[in-house]
Structure formats: structure tokens, C-alpha cells
Amino acid sequence: MSAIDHILPNQKLGLLTEWSAEDAGESALASWGWSLSNDPEAGRHWRPRARGVSTDAERGFRFRGRAAALQVIVDWITKTHDERRVLVVTGSPGVGKSAVLGRIVTTADAGMADALPSDDGAVRAPVGSVACAVHARGKTASEVAREIAAAASAQLPERIDDLAPHLRAALAGRDPAIIFSIVIDALDEAVTPREARTIMRRVAWPLAETCADLGVRVVVGTRRNDDEGSLLSTLGSDAVVVDLDTNEYFSEGDLVAYALATLQLLGDERPDNPYEDTHAAASTAEQIAIMSQGNFLVAGLVARAHGMHDHQQVPLEELSFTPTVAAALETYLQQLPEVDGVSAKDVLTALAYAETPGLPVDLWRIVIAALSGRAPAEQQLRSFARSSAANFLLETSTTPSPTSVFRLFHQALNDALLAGGSRNIAEDEAVIAEALMRHGRSAGWHSAPPYLLRSLPQHASRGGVVNSLLIDPQYVLHADLRRLVRAASAAATEEGRTLVRLLRKTPRALDVTPSIRVALLSLTETFDALGATYRTCDVPSPYRAVWSVLLPQQEETVLEGHTRPLTAVSTVRVGQRNLIATASEDHTVRIWDPETGEHLRTLISGAEPVSAMTALPIGGERDLLATAELGHDQKCWVVRVWEPESGALVRTIEEFTGQVSAIASVSNGDRTLLALVSDDHGVRIYDTESGTAVKAFNGHTDWVNAVASVIYDGRVFLATASDDGTVWVWDFESGDHLNTFSGHVGRVNAVTGVSSGDRMFLATAGDDETVRIWDLSTGANDYTLSGHTGPVNALVELSLGGRTFLATVSDDETVRIWDPVTWTLTAVLKGHAGWVNAISTVPAGDRTLIATGGADRTLHLWDPENRLHSQNKEGHIGAVHKVRAICTSSRTFIATASSDETVRLWDPETGQAVHVFDSVGHVRALSTVHTSHQTLLAITGGDSSTKLWDPETATQIFSLGSHVGAVNALAAVSLGGRTFLVTASSDNTVRIWDPETGDQVRSLEGHEAPVTALTTVSLGGHTFLVTASSDNTVRIWDPETGDQVRSLEGHEAPVTALTTVSLGGHTFLVTASSDNTVRIWDPETGDQVRTLHDRVSGVVDLATVQLGERTLLATACDDRTVRIWNCDSGRFLLDIPVRHEPKAIDAIQGLLFVGTTGGIIALSLASEMAGFDQQPYNG
Structure with missing residues (x-):
């Protein structure tokens, strides 16, 4: 730097290197x-x-x-x-x-x-x-x-x-x-x-x-x-x-001084102001301060009005006003001039109705016209806003410009303008909403001001016209759906309520572009029979649902996001809202809005899964959230207390040496305590503020699984359920053991209080598949509820229509609702795909929902008073695990095989059922094979044989010989001008059959584990057979000689699916594996060309989709999605949520058919798919 100073002596740059911020x-x-x-x-x-x-x-x-x-x-x-x-x-x-x-x-x-x-x-x-x-x-x-x-x-x-x-x-x-x-x-x-x-x-x-x-x-x-x-x-x-x-x-002298300064308009004085003399004006200021009752805004309005307009001091005996903002504002406004024929009050009332952050001038004029019948000229309105009289009341969001947004500077002014008895708020909001809707539609919702997309639903809801927004698909596609769904919860017509259900069932639509939103809404319409508005509207989208035949869905909605089974569900209050918290084995707690389905935030727990969770009421308006998990040292269990709205960690309690199995809040006077049970056979009570243990209850002889507090007859009771088969009841205050309930066979998993009339019961659930009802006072086992076909894991008291019910969940994948008056079963809710172990009730508006979670990694929300929202046409009554497109000489079918042991043929365009093949057993594979005179459908069942059927008549032709293991895959191969059928089996072999005679032609051996998938590939004019196996390899065979040509190695787990794709005139192989990768191979060299990583899900099936000149790859993933990829680049394009877990896919003529655990879905893909804006895939 000294050298630089020598060259540039006048710049003194060296000083800069010696300077620091502290200087x-x-x-x-x-x-x-x-x-x-x-x-x-x-x-x-x-x-x-x-x-x-x-x-x-x-x-x-x-x-x-x-x-x-x-x-x-x-x-x-x-x-x-x-x-x-x-x-x-x-x-x-x-x-x-x-x-x-x-x-x-x-x-x-x-x-x-x-x-x-x-x-x-x-x-x-x-x-x-x-x-x-x-x-x-x-x-x-x-x-x-x-x-x-x-x-x-x-x-x-x-x-x-x-x-x-x-x-x-x-x-x-x-x-x-x-x-x-x-x-x-x-x-x-x-x-x-x-x-x-x-x-x-x-x-x-x-x-x-x-x-x-x-x-x-x-x-x-x-x-x-x-x-x-x-x-x-x-x-x-x-x-x-x-x-x-x-x-x-507060000091009244402060208010007097402020009133005096405002009377005198200090700093902006007007000539001839009668209050210019401080001594003379002091008494007026003092009187204004006294009458304003401590409110600076009221004093300012009154003093400013007198300072601006009086020509002589107002006599003290004539100084009179109501000490409210409304009255002071009314007096002030009466002295303001009209704005192009509209009173100042009407001009400002328009802003009082405005939502944050305010109205741009064009919308301000529209609202003024809706309320008063006349819209002032824009320039005159802007001049009014800049005037000294009006700008005392207004706030502008930006410096003056065409995009300025106007609002009243203080919420109290809004309240005052709308509080007067002369206004009908609902009628005003209706005319405002209708005027804004006309404006938005005329300009097109795609270019509407942000205010309309964000805030119009609130106006429409308060005005009772929200249906007009719901039935406008263009508005729905561009609007802020969070606000629309909340505002539309009170939709007045059946059409409106149907559209609200559509939006609630599509939580993924909240944060996507209109093109993706229309695609998602078309899925829900099809899945739940909620109309065809978005399936048929003319907004371009990357895909649309065409038809589906699914099992009826009883859920209000299914919320996805966890990657491991759920361990707990809890409702937490945040202000006037009720949110849902879910804990999972994926080490996270997620917070959800039950009204919109929105995932609000994720709380990251420690190194181990959250094992238990409960809400902790704080005061009367909010809850904290307590979670329990194993600590980082793998020795000590930790309870963390969170603020659920912000996600902030409030405090941590660490000292538990036993494994925590359950926690519950206990209200004891004005304190909220935490009860914790574990494998040490006891119950400990903690002060949630200090984190210190305050008492303990002991007596069980085995692991304690559940704890609940029950308030009855002014007393607080504690109930615990244990692996020792008993339920203990304690007096919380004294710590006395009051009763032991015995009757369950095996472990008791859950306990809760249930009121019926003036009696209080304890409901307990156990591994013995029963729910037992005990009288809290006498200890008698009054009722035993049977019906579940697996261990009952959790239960909750439920209030519906002023009555109390009991809801239970089980390993049998159901939610059951019981009437505590008769103790009979009133409803069975089905929808989970695995055991259910967590349940909670959640108020959502004027409804009570049930929230459940378990093995399938999803949160299900149920409306028990409106259980069946979707009942599609008759189809399979089990999961669809195989799908194959079949082309005969006369028509095309889609063949599906289900766990209901039937195969069905469908019209691919309409979804109409064509044929049913009954009693075919558990089908593992479907394929077509063309003989010299007809096309046959090959079906493999559970008996290791393959049967050939005529798809036109649904009649069986004959059966091929059997493998010694199950047949997992089928394919047709052309040899010497004839077509043969190839079968792949769990006996590690591949066999080639003559479909005309039923004779076995050849057996291919070499795999060291079950063969899972088959396809053919043409190389240099010769057809080769490709097989995939659980031995992690893919092998290429010459079917004419039976020789193995090549082995492709690289997968690190069993290969589950394969297909071929043509790119640039060259044929490639595509394979999917349990290692969560999809790999593309050059079959001529055996080289791996590309790897597509799907790090969050397993790929269960593959299909190539031809869209004009483009070839795309579809992968069916076990996280309930189908993903679309660009084969050329390996770039992920988008994912399609199919609600149920997909098991198989196939494509033909631009249509993609997905077999799922819930049924069959048909999708249409757009050829210009890559041009659509899709949120990035984070796999």
C-alpha cells in the first residue's frame, strides 16, 4: 500500500487500510x-x-x-x-x-x-x-x-x-x-x-x-x-x-400540551388562528384533554378541527364532544369539502373497508362508487389524499406514484367509520365484492391487481356472495387459496360447499401456478366425483385426470409430507385457530392448518424419533407443544417444549433414564403440569415452567403405555394403562391410588375419560382387540366393545352436535365411532393403508374433525358427520397391482388385476368396464400375445401357472405348464416370424412357451434370485430378451439359443421394473430398483448412461410415454406419486400426486394409466409438458 501511496500521494489510500468500523x-x-x-x-x-x-x-x-x-x-x-x-x-x-x-x-x-x-x-x-x-x-x-x-x-x-x-x-x-x-x-x-x-x-x-x-x-x-x-x-x-x-x-399534562400544540397547528400555523396566544388557548386545550379521557387520537382530531376552522375561540361552555374516536371523527369530517361530488366521509369509508395493505387508487374509486353511487375523478381523489385536511387521516404505502396504496393511518379510524348504526356492513361488503368482481373479470384474473387475488374473498364472505368467487374457475386458479378457503367455509349453496370440499381436498394447490393448479384440481374432481369444471376448462396444463374408478374415500382430506410412520397426533390452539401437530419416526414434528390443509412448519427433533406428544394449555388462548424423544447421547430421554405457531423451542427437560411412552397435560388450578410415563413402571409429574419433577406415582409392574387426566366432580384424577394388563386410577392432588381396573387380556394401550349423561367413564383399549368401558366411581367394567380385528391403539372423546361419542383406531386400519349412550358402533371409517396408532379431534370452523395417523405416513382428516364425499362407479374392491394396455384387432383395452382376485378390462377413453374375469386368484403379471389368428391375454395367478384368455369374450382358452415358483412377469417375443410367450419366476428361471400348443420351448437359467421383470429389445435387427432380478442384476439373452449375452450390474438392491426407451434412433434400457434409483443403460455395450435419483421414495414400476416426437419416462413411486422425467437429459419434470400408493403403470396414445391401492386412474399428458412451471422436486 505504501507503493500505491507513492504513486497516488493525494488519494491517501493507505489510511483506509488503517481504519476500522470501531473508529x-x-x-x-x-x-x-x-x-x-x-x-x-x-x-x-x-x-x-x-x-x-x-x-x-x-x-x-x-x-x-x-x-x-x-x-x-x-x-x-x-x-x-x-x-x-x-x-x-x-x-x-x-x-x-x-x-x-x-x-x-x-x-x-x-x-x-x-x-x-x-x-x-x-x-x-x-x-x-x-x-x-x-x-x-x-x-x-x-x-x-x-x-x-x-x-x-x-x-x-x-x-x-x-x-x-x-x-x-x-x-x-x-x-x-x-x-x-x-x-x-x-x-x-x-x-x-x-x-x-x-x-x-x-x-x-x-x-x-x-x-x-x-x-x-x-x-x-x-x-x-x-x-x-x-x-x-x-x-x-x-x-x-x-x-x-x-x-x-399517563399524565394529563402531556395530553393538554399535545392538544395545545395541535390547536395552534405548531409548525404549520395558519393566519388568524384564534388559538395562537398560548395563554388564551390553554384553557381550551385543557378542556379538550379532560373530555378526551386519555385518548390522544380523539384529542388530536378535536383540536385539529378547531385549529383549522375556528375564527374565534370556542367558549368553554360550548365545547362539547363525545370522547370517542367515532364522534370526534364525525365532527372532523363534516368540515371537509366534497371530492368531485362525493362526501369526504364516503371517500374515507371506502378505505375503512379495505384489507391490508390498502387500496390502489383505481380500486379505491370502484369501492367509493359501489358505496355512494359515484366515483370521483382520479386526479381529484389524489389531490384530496394530498390535502392537509385529509392527509391527517391517510397513509400512503409508497411515495406518490401510479402504484400508491392508500389506507387510513390508524385502525381506530377504520373502527369508527364502520361502527355507526347507519351502515349495514354485510350489504356494503356485498356491493363492494360484486363491484370488484366485475372489475377483475373485465380485465381478466390473470392480470388482476394483487389486492383482488388476496383480499376479495374476505369482502365476498362478509357480504355473503363468496359463492360467486367459488364458481368462477379463473378466479380460483389465480387466487390466494388460503384466504379463499377460509373465507368460503360458510358457503351457502350445495354447489359452493362442493367447491369448498374440492379446494380443501387439494392442499397441494396452495402454492403452484394456474397450470399446475388446474391439473391438481382435475385429479380431485375425478377422485371424489366433484364435477368436471377443471377437467374440461381451457387453461393449459401439463396433465389432466381423464377418469378414475377408485374405492370410496371417506376422509375429508389426506395430508402428506412425513417420510416415516406417524407416532402421535395432537391439536394445538394458537389464538382463535386450532392447528394439528403430527410427530413421526422421521424425527420431525409438522404443524398443519386443518381448514386449508397447509403445512405451516416443521419442528426438527433430535437424533431419534418423537415417541410421544401433547398440547400444554397456557392461559386461555394458546397451547405450547411438548414432545418426548431419546436424547443425542442415546441414554437420556428428553422432553422439548415448543411454541407451535413460531416453531421456537421454549425449553428442554432432560433427565429421563427410562423410555418415554406417553405424555399428557394435567390442569391443576392455574398451573399446567406434564405427566410422563415410561418403561420404569411409574408416572412422573413435571412443572412445565421450571422443568422440575413435583410428584410421582408408582405401582404398575410393567411398562406404562398411556396416561390421561380426568376432571370429574371437581376433582382431578390420573389414569394409567400398562403392559401388566391393568389400568390404575389415582387422586392427583393427594397421590392416593383409588382403583385398579383388570379385565383386558394382554397389554393396555390407551385410556381416556368419556362422559355420558351425568356419569363419567374411563375407556381403555388393548391388544385383545377390545375397548372396555369402566365406571370411574365404582370401577365396574360396564361394557366391552368388540368389532376391531386388530389391537386397538388409541382413543379419544368426540363431541358432535352437542353429544359425546368415542372414536378408536386400530391395527385393522380402521377408525370406529361408538355411541356412549347405547355403547354401539355407529360408524367405521376406512382409508388408511396400514395400522393406525394416533388420533385427536380438532375443531375447524363450525365442524369437529377427527385427525388420525399411522403406518402409511399420512395424516387423515375425517368429518364424521359427512363421511362419504366420493362414491365412484363400481370397480375393483381391492388394490390394483397390475395394469396393461391390450390392443386387439378390433379395439384397445386397459387390463387391470386386483387383490380382489379379478381382472377387469376398461375402455381407455371413457373408463367404462367392458369385461370382468372372475376368480383368477392373485394375479402377478399380465401380457398380450398374438397368435396366428387372435390376440390373447396372458394371466399368471397364485398357482404358478399361466392362463390364456380371449379378451373379446372373457373366456379362458387354455393353461400353460407351471414353474416351481410363482410367475412374476410375462412378455411376448417374436422368433422366426412367430410370437412366443416368456415367463419369469421366483424359481430363478425364465421359460419360453408356444402359445398355440402350450409347449415349453426353452428355459433360461443364470439368475441367482427370483426374476422380477421382463422386456424385449431389438438390436441390429435381432430381438433379445431382457430380465431383471432380485440378485441386483439385469441380463440380456438371445431367446433363439438361450445364451446369456450380457449382464448389467450397478444396482445395489433388487431390480423391480424395466422398460425400453427410444432416443435419437437408439434403444436404451431403463431399470428401477429398491435402491431408489432409476438407471438408463446402453444394451449394446452394457454401459450405464445415466442415473435418475429418487432419494425419498422407492420406484415400483416404469412406463415410457410417447408424446408426438418426445419420449418421457413415468415412474410409479411408493410415496403416492407418479414422476415424469425427460429421458434425454434425465431432468425431472413434475410429479403427479395420485393419493393412493401406485403399484403399476402403463401408457398408450398419450394416456397414462396408474393402478393404485385405491383403484385405477387415467391421466392425459400434454405434449408441451416441459414448458409448464412446476415447483422443483426436492428428492
């Missing part, structure tokens, strides 16, 4: 990365609020007082302390929360501090003491997190939970005495109530909790409540609250 001083360092002058919210929010005015265009400094609250905040952000909590500034609407925080933020800025009037004596924040200020109105938690990270020059977080570690990394090495203070205002006005809570729990609290040692301080401004309940309870004891409504932080 700028503590104040500059504290605000590193953020400054008020560069903050776009400075002019929209911070500066006007701090000055006591509404817009930056209005001159003057009118902020007064609030000394006590300001001093608490200043101390919080400047002093070193050990508080790992969030300082929350709250109060009622109009009390001045934003003004107080604006004062802190702006006085911490050197430029603003210098600009304060000389007589400004209010409390100030030290210059540089605010490192970052975020106005949360209309923002998401992710946006808030990124603003904070940018302020610290930290790496921008891709996930919200990355903010705290990124901030620690950026601040590491700094002197912790240098405070990094963060101010977040208007939390309650975040884009949604859910995002507000996410900001609180996943942004504000983790920063305060984990970064306090680096000088991070967090201050949040918010109302106490929003539409979903308490916001302060989101933090609970993790918050220190400054409530501006309390006497501790």
Missing part, C-alpha cells in the same frame, strides 16, 4: 447498516408519528410528554442488563404507541435530533441508540427478519429461524457494551394475525433470548389483541409490558 465511534457503530434517512418508512411513519402529525408533508413538532414510558424505553435500549425478554409497548387504539416509539427512533437519529425545536424538552433517546427500526404494518415475518439482518450487515436469512444465528455471527467480537437496539412497531398490523405472532415468537423473542449477551435489545409496539385474540399472551412471561393506558405511564 467511527460507538454511536455510528450501533446504527451500522441502517439509518433513518435511508428507511422508506421514515417519511411514512417514524417522522410524522414522532412529531405528532399524520404525514411527513405536514409541518410542526407537536409531540408532548409520555416521559415515564420514554424513560423506561431509553433505559431498556441503553443500559446493560440481563433481561432476556422483549419490551412491549401497548395500549388501546389512539393512545399514542407509535408516537412514543417514533420519538425514540427519530431522536436517536442525529439529523432529526438537531432539527428539534429549541424548546423541546421531552425525553430523548441518545443519538445512535437505535440500530434498526421496522414498521411491521403489512409485512411478513420473513420481511421483518430480513430488514433486521440488513441493519446488522448480517447474512440475509432464507428461513426466519436463521435470523438469530446470523445476527450472532455478525455481532460476534463486538464489545457487548455497545447496544444493538431493535424497534418493531405496529406488530398488530402485520400482513396477517398469524404473521404477527410469528414475528413475536420467531423474530423478537429469539433475538432477545439468544442475543442479549451481544447487546441486542428488542422493543415491540402493538395492540393487546387482534382478530385472533391476545397478542401479549404470545410471549407470556417473556415480555416486559409498558401499558400506556395505565396511570403509571
Whole structure:
């Protein structure tokens, strides 16, 4: 650098290498990365609020007082302390929360501090003491997190939970005495109530909790409540609250001073203002302050109206107003001029109906016209918005531009304009919604303003016209489905309710493009007989469902995402919503919205699966979530307590040496305790706040499997179920053992309380396939419920229509519902594909759903009062495990084989059944073989033989000889101008048969394990036979000589399927294996050309699909999807969710046929598939 200084002596570049950020001083360092002058919210929010005015265009400094609250905040952000909590500034609407925080933020800025009037004596924040200020109105938690990270020059977080570690990394090495203070205002006005809570729990609290040692301080401004309940309870004891409504932080002198400054329009004075003389105006200001009853917004409205319009001081005896925002606003608006013939009140009322973030001017005009009958000219409306009289009430989201969005600056103004008795809110919302719908349709929903796609459903729902949106497929394809589904939950017509079911059953449609959305909706329509709107609409899509014949689905919806069996299901309350938590052997806990089916977040547990889970009620409005798992050291069991909405880990309890099998919450007075049972034969009770054990219950002689608390007759009882075949009942308060229930044969898996009339029962479930009902008072086994055909694993009390029922789940794959009045079975719900071991009930709107999970890795939601949503035409009554396209001389069929021991032939275009082959046994393979005079259908059954049928007449022709093992695959091969049939068997051999005589022609031996798949390949004009085996190899044979030509090795597990594909005039082999790979081979050289990795699922079958000049590959995967690949590049194109586990696929004429555990599905693929936007496959 000295050499450079020598060359460029005047630039003094060497000084730069000697400078560090610390040289700028503590104040500059504290605000590193953020400054008020560069903050776009400075002019929209911070500066006007701090000055006591509404817009930056209005001159003057009118902020007064609030000394006590300001001093608490200043101390919080400047002093070193050990508080790992969030300082929350709250109060009622109009009390001045934003003004107080604006004062802190702006006085911490050197430029603003210098600009304060000389007589400004209010409390100030030290210059540089605010490192970052975020106005949360209309923002998401992710946006808030990124603003904070940018302020610290930290790496921008891709996930919200990355903010705290990124901030620690950026601040590491700094002197912790240098405070990094963060101010977040208007939390309650975040884009949604859910995002507000996410900001609180996943942004504000983790920063305060984990970064306090680096000088991070967090201050949040918010109302106490929003539409979903308490916001302060989101933090609970993790918050220190400054409530501006309390006497501790209110001084009437502050309000008098503010009213006086506003009366005088300080900084923006008008000539001849009768209140210019401070002494003369003081009494008026004092009277306004007294009558405003502590509300700064009311005082400001009243004082501003008098300051702007009075020509002489109003006599004190004539100064009269109702001390509400509504009354003060009404008086204020009466003095504003009309806007192009529309009253100012009507103009602003249109904004009172607006959803966050507000209305662009074109939509504002439409809403005004809908409410008043006249739309003001755009220019006059913009001029009104900029006027000093109106901008006191308005807030603009951007600097003036064609895209500006307008809203009322304070929620209290919205409330006031809509609270008047003269307005019919529902009628207004209906006309607003209809006007906005007309506008959206005329322009086309594909180009509609974002406001219409996001917020129109709320208007339509409140106006009772949401059906008009539901029946508009173009709107559904472009809308924010989360909002539409929630808003449409009260659809008034059967058509509307059907469409809501369609959307609820298609949770994958939430975050995809219209082209993918129409494809997904067409699937659900076909699966559940919910119409044909999306199967037939003209929106291009990569695929459509054509037809399906499936077993009836009784579920409301099936939610997918876990990759291992579920271990627990629990309902958790978050504000006014009920969410579902699922725990799995895949080491995760997932949180779901039952109304939309949306997967909200994933909680990553430790190194072992979660074995137990329960909700922990906190206060009256929210739950925490407790999970149990084996710790990292494989010795100690761990209970983690989570905040389910944010995903934040609240605390960890570690000390259990036994394996935890169940946990449950116990309400004991105003405390929520945690009961834990394990293989140590006992029950332990923990305080969830401190994590300490408070009591224990012992007595069982074997592993305890379940625990439940029951409140009856004012007492709390604890019930435990054990491998020792007994259920014990305890008095929770005294710890006394009250009773032992014996009767089950074998282990008892579950216990719960069930009320019936004025009696309380205990219901218990066991491995003996029974549910037993015990009188809690007497201990008598009053009833034994039989019907399950496997161990009963879990049960829950269920409330429907004001009555109580009992729901149970079992290894027999069913959910059963019992009436506790008669103790008879009222319903059997089928849909799971494996044992079911977890159940919970969840309120969803005005319905109660049942949530269940188990071996099939899915969460099933059932509406027990509306059980059958789909009943398709008659078909197989078992899984379809083989599918084959059959072309005869006269027509094409699709042949399917099922576990119901039938083979059916279908019309590929319509799905109509053509023939049924009864009593064919367990079919392992299907194929066609062309003889000299007809086409036959070859079917292999469970007796190791192969039978030939006439597909036109469904009659059997004859049977071929048998292998000594099951026949797994069939293929036809042409030799010497004739067609022969090839069979592959579990006896490790391949045999060639003459279909005309039934004679065996040749046997091919060489595989060292069962042969699983067959195909043929033409090379150099000669036909070869290709076989796949459980010995992990693929072999190529000359069928004329029986010689093995080549062996293809590379798979690391049994090869399950194979096919051929033609690319660029060359034929390749494609193989699928249990090693979760699909491999493409050159059969001439034996070289592996490409590997397609499907890391999350096994591939069970393959098919090539010819679409014009393009050849695609379809893979049937055991995660309930069919995936489509580009064979040339190996690129994944898209996945098709087929709801049931696919077992077989075949394709013909651009149609793809999928046999699944639920039946048969026909799909049409688009030739231009690669042009569609598909979310990336993360396999």
C-alpha cells in the first residue's frame, strides 16, 4: 500500500487500510447498516408519528410528554442488563404507541435530533441508540427478519429461524457494551394475525433470548389483541409490558400540551388562528384533554378541527364532544369539502373497508362508487389524499406514484367509520365484492391487481356472495387459496360447499401456478366425483385426470409430507385457530392448518424419533407443544417444549433414564403440569415452567403405555394403562391410588375419560382387540366393545352436535365411532393403508374433525358427520397391482388385476368396464400375445401357472405348464416370424412357451434370485430378451439359443421394473430398483448412461410415454406419486400426486394409466409438458 501511496500521494489510500468500523465511534457503530434517512418508512411513519402529525408533508413538532414510558424505553435500549425478554409497548387504539416509539427512533437519529425545536424538552433517546427500526404494518415475518439482518450487515436469512444465528455471527467480537437496539412497531398490523405472532415468537423473542449477551435489545409496539385474540399472551412471561393506558405511564399534562400544540397547528400555523396566544388557548386545550379521557387520537382530531376552522375561540361552555374516536371523527369530517361530488366521509369509508395493505387508487374509486353511487375523478381523489385536511387521516404505502396504496393511518379510524348504526356492513361488503368482481373479470384474473387475488374473498364472505368467487374457475386458479378457503367455509349453496370440499381436498394447490393448479384440481374432481369444471376448462396444463374408478374415500382430506410412520397426533390452539401437530419416526414434528390443509412448519427433533406428544394449555388462548424423544447421547430421554405457531423451542427437560411412552397435560388450578410415563413402571409429574419433577406415582409392574387426566366432580384424577394388563386410577392432588381396573387380556394401550349423561367413564383399549368401558366411581367394567380385528391403539372423546361419542383406531386400519349412550358402533371409517396408532379431534370452523395417523405416513382428516364425499362407479374392491394396455384387432383395452382376485378390462377413453374375469386368484403379471389368428391375454395367478384368455369374450382358452415358483412377469417375443410367450419366476428361471400348443420351448437359467421383470429389445435387427432380478442384476439373452449375452450390474438392491426407451434412433434400457434409483443403460455395450435419483421414495414400476416426437419416462413411486422425467437429459419434470400408493403403470396414445391401492386412474399428458412451471422436486 505504501507503493500505491507513492504513486497516488493525494488519494491517501493507505489510511483506509488503517481504519476500522470501531473508529467511527460507538454511536455510528450501533446504527451500522441502517439509518433513518435511508428507511422508506421514515417519511411514512417514524417522522410524522414522532412529531405528532399524520404525514411527513405536514409541518410542526407537536409531540408532548409520555416521559415515564420514554424513560423506561431509553433505559431498556441503553443500559446493560440481563433481561432476556422483549419490551412491549401497548395500549388501546389512539393512545399514542407509535408516537412514543417514533420519538425514540427519530431522536436517536442525529439529523432529526438537531432539527428539534429549541424548546423541546421531552425525553430523548441518545443519538445512535437505535440500530434498526421496522414498521411491521403489512409485512411478513420473513420481511421483518430480513430488514433486521440488513441493519446488522448480517447474512440475509432464507428461513426466519436463521435470523438469530446470523445476527450472532455478525455481532460476534463486538464489545457487548455497545447496544444493538431493535424497534418493531405496529406488530398488530402485520400482513396477517398469524404473521404477527410469528414475528413475536420467531423474530423478537429469539433475538432477545439468544442475543442479549451481544447487546441486542428488542422493543415491540402493538395492540393487546387482534382478530385472533391476545397478542401479549404470545410471549407470556417473556415480555416486559409498558401499558400506556395505565396511570403509571399517563399524565394529563402531556395530553393538554399535545392538544395545545395541535390547536395552534405548531409548525404549520395558519393566519388568524384564534388559538395562537398560548395563554388564551390553554384553557381550551385543557378542556379538550379532560373530555378526551386519555385518548390522544380523539384529542388530536378535536383540536385539529378547531385549529383549522375556528375564527374565534370556542367558549368553554360550548365545547362539547363525545370522547370517542367515532364522534370526534364525525365532527372532523363534516368540515371537509366534497371530492368531485362525493362526501369526504364516503371517500374515507371506502378505505375503512379495505384489507391490508390498502387500496390502489383505481380500486379505491370502484369501492367509493359501489358505496355512494359515484366515483370521483382520479386526479381529484389524489389531490384530496394530498390535502392537509385529509392527509391527517391517510397513509400512503409508497411515495406518490401510479402504484400508491392508500389506507387510513390508524385502525381506530377504520373502527369508527364502520361502527355507526347507519351502515349495514354485510350489504356494503356485498356491493363492494360484486363491484370488484366485475372489475377483475373485465380485465381478466390473470392480470388482476394483487389486492383482488388476496383480499376479495374476505369482502365476498362478509357480504355473503363468496359463492360467486367459488364458481368462477379463473378466479380460483389465480387466487390466494388460503384466504379463499377460509373465507368460503360458510358457503351457502350445495354447489359452493362442493367447491369448498374440492379446494380443501387439494392442499397441494396452495402454492403452484394456474397450470399446475388446474391439473391438481382435475385429479380431485375425478377422485371424489366433484364435477368436471377443471377437467374440461381451457387453461393449459401439463396433465389432466381423464377418469378414475377408485374405492370410496371417506376422509375429508389426506395430508402428506412425513417420510416415516406417524407416532402421535395432537391439536394445538394458537389464538382463535386450532392447528394439528403430527410427530413421526422421521424425527420431525409438522404443524398443519386443518381448514386449508397447509403445512405451516416443521419442528426438527433430535437424533431419534418423537415417541410421544401433547398440547400444554397456557392461559386461555394458546397451547405450547411438548414432545418426548431419546436424547443425542442415546441414554437420556428428553422432553422439548415448543411454541407451535413460531416453531421456537421454549425449553428442554432432560433427565429421563427410562423410555418415554406417553405424555399428557394435567390442569391443576392455574398451573399446567406434564405427566410422563415410561418403561420404569411409574408416572412422573413435571412443572412445565421450571422443568422440575413435583410428584410421582408408582405401582404398575410393567411398562406404562398411556396416561390421561380426568376432571370429574371437581376433582382431578390420573389414569394409567400398562403392559401388566391393568389400568390404575389415582387422586392427583393427594397421590392416593383409588382403583385398579383388570379385565383386558394382554397389554393396555390407551385410556381416556368419556362422559355420558351425568356419569363419567374411563375407556381403555388393548391388544385383545377390545375397548372396555369402566365406571370411574365404582370401577365396574360396564361394557366391552368388540368389532376391531386388530389391537386397538388409541382413543379419544368426540363431541358432535352437542353429544359425546368415542372414536378408536386400530391395527385393522380402521377408525370406529361408538355411541356412549347405547355403547354401539355407529360408524367405521376406512382409508388408511396400514395400522393406525394416533388420533385427536380438532375443531375447524363450525365442524369437529377427527385427525388420525399411522403406518402409511399420512395424516387423515375425517368429518364424521359427512363421511362419504366420493362414491365412484363400481370397480375393483381391492388394490390394483397390475395394469396393461391390450390392443386387439378390433379395439384397445386397459387390463387391470386386483387383490380382489379379478381382472377387469376398461375402455381407455371413457373408463367404462367392458369385461370382468372372475376368480383368477392373485394375479402377478399380465401380457398380450398374438397368435396366428387372435390376440390373447396372458394371466399368471397364485398357482404358478399361466392362463390364456380371449379378451373379446372373457373366456379362458387354455393353461400353460407351471414353474416351481410363482410367475412374476410375462412378455411376448417374436422368433422366426412367430410370437412366443416368456415367463419369469421366483424359481430363478425364465421359460419360453408356444402359445398355440402350450409347449415349453426353452428355459433360461443364470439368475441367482427370483426374476422380477421382463422386456424385449431389438438390436441390429435381432430381438433379445431382457430380465431383471432380485440378485441386483439385469441380463440380456438371445431367446433363439438361450445364451446369456450380457449382464448389467450397478444396482445395489433388487431390480423391480424395466422398460425400453427410444432416443435419437437408439434403444436404451431403463431399470428401477429398491435402491431408489432409476438407471438408463446402453444394451449394446452394457454401459450405464445415466442415473435418475429418487432419494425419498422407492420406484415400483416404469412406463415410457410417447408424446408426438418426445419420449418421457413415468415412474410409479411408493410415496403416492407418479414422476415424469425427460429421458434425454434425465431432468425431472413434475410429479403427479395420485393419493393412493401406485403399484403399476402403463401408457398408450398419450394416456397414462396408474393402478393404485385405491383403484385405477387415467391421466392425459400434454405434449408441451416441459414448458409448464412446476415447483422443483426436492428428492
